[in-house]
Amino acid sequence: MMGGKNEIKEILGGIDAGKVLYDEPMSLHASLAVGGKADAMVFIENENQLVAVIRRLKENKKKYFAAGNLTNVIVKDSGYRGAILLMNGLKEVSCEKTNDDGGLIFAQAGARLAEVIELSAAEGFTGLEFCSGIPGSVGGAIWMNAGAYGREIKDVLEEVYILDATCNGKTIKRKEISFRYRKTDFAESTIVLSAKFKLKRGNQLKIKERINEILQWRQEKHPLDFPSAGSIFKNLPGQPAGKLIEERGLKGMTVGGAQVSLKHANFIVNSGKAKASDILNLIKLVQSKVEKETGVNLETEVVIIGED
Numbered sequence: 604m605m606g607g608k609n610e611i612k613e614i615l616g617g618i619d620a621g622k623v624l625y626d627e628p629m630s631l632h633a634s635l636a637v638g639g640k641a642d643a644m645v646f647i648e649n650e651n652q653l654v655a656v657i658r659r660l661k662e663n664k665k666k667y668f669a670a671g672n673l674t675n676v677i678v679k680d681s682g683y684r685g686a687i688l689l690m691n692g693l694k695e696v697s698c699e700k701t702n703d704d705g706g707l708i709f710a711q712a713g714a715r716l717a718e719v720i721e722l723s724a725a726e727g728f729t730g731l732e733f734c735s736g737i738p739g740s741v742g743g744a745i746w747m748n749a750g751a752y753g754r755e756i757k758d759v760l761e762e763v764y765i766l767d768a769t770c771n772g773k774t775i776k777r778k779e780i781s782f783r784y785r786k787t788d789f790a791e792s793t794i795v796l797s798a799k800f801k802l803k804r805g806n807q808l809k810i811k812e813r814i815n816e817i818l819q820w821r822q823e824k825h826p827l828d829f830p831s832a833g834s835i836f837k838n839l840p841g842q843p844a845g846k847l848i849e850e851r852g853l854k855g856m857t858v859g860g861a862q863v864s865l866k867h868a869n870f871i872v873n874s875g876k877a878k879a880s881d882i883l884n885l886i887k888l889v890q891s892k893v894e895k896e897t898g899v900n901l902e903t904e905v906v907i908i909g910e911d
């Protein structure tokens with residue numbers, strides 16, 4: 604019986620799936636630099652190709668996973684039996700002025716947040732500065748309701764264009780979506796294709812200053828010299844996860860090549876040759892130590908997928 608790479612190769616071989624890498628190590632693509640092989644990694648270039656690929660995978664009962672920039676995902680070492688759909692080819696970004704002297708930024712799911720921020724700053728629109736330094740894509744930021752400095756992506760979102768479970772395109776207004784802390788209530792199979800962000804007219808110099816201030820702050824506080832996925836655990840109301848971990852004296856704790864960052868306790872970094880299992884075991888260790896001493900159950904912010 605065929606399985607894994609060969610089976611998915613035959614399934615996708617029947618259509619024009621664009622660029623596909625088979626048996627591709629996710630450690631080469633994830634910001635944590637860990638992760639086993641996906642049977643296939645499809646580089647999505649346009650909506651038609653995406654729909655054809657998804658239909659084909661569904662007909663053949665194969666799993667798929669939409670990925671942006673893989674800055675918040677851990678694929679287990681045993682890999683992913685299915686296709687990782689990388690949205691990076693959907694990268695259009697544009698800006699239009701609105702009648703109220705504001706701006707609407709249109710961005711496709713695979714566009715980097717950094718590019719969207721750059722365009723809004725260049726046009727003198729304010730609202731997205733808080734996202735500076737978040738290394739994800741537009742799709743990932745919406746899916747995760749990414750946030751920083753007391754603001755979240757929902758605060759600037761106007762509408763989202765999605766592909767639903769039956770591969771129909773649909774525009775959803777912000778007020779129809781319920782957002783939570785690092786989470787949206789989209790159905791599991793929803794794929795974000797693009798979004799519009801509503802921004803206000805601002806002072807270009809001040810916008811650029813704020814962006815630089817945030818980038819500098821991140822450089823000082825975050826362990827940016829090592830591969831990571833940003834914050835590993837969700838904060839609790841009034842209780843930053845990093846503080847709870849640091850107060851237990853867990854900074855610097857290691858499992859294999861995974862380490863609780865010495866710079867910021869809510870970051871787990873790959874200090875060398877970590878495997879996904881090192882990161883996952885360190886997560887469990889931190890969770891159990893924090894729970895034992897404080898009764899608090901730390902929930903992961905990072906998305907974990909793959910085979911056991």
Ligand SMILES: Cc1cc2nc3c(=O)[nH]c(=O)nc-3n(C[C@H](O)[C@H](O)[C@H](O)COP(=O)(O)OP(=O)(O)OC[C@H]3O[C@@H](n4cnc5c(N)ncnc54)[C@H](O)[C@@H]3O)c2cc1C
Binds near residue numbers: 906
């Ligand atoms: C150094 C560093 C700093 C960070 N700082 C922050 C921070 O301040 N605030 C914060 O919120 N996060 C932060 N992060 C985490 C991460 O960058 C964000 O969660 C980001 O929004 C993830 O985007 P991504 O494109 O990498 O998504 P991925 O990691 O690829 O995916 C994350 C989730 O989104 C889903 N997804 C991605 N694209 C789509 C799509 N088009 N349609 C449907 N689902 C999709 C995936 O299926 C997955 O469930 C940080 C990460 C790093 C490495």
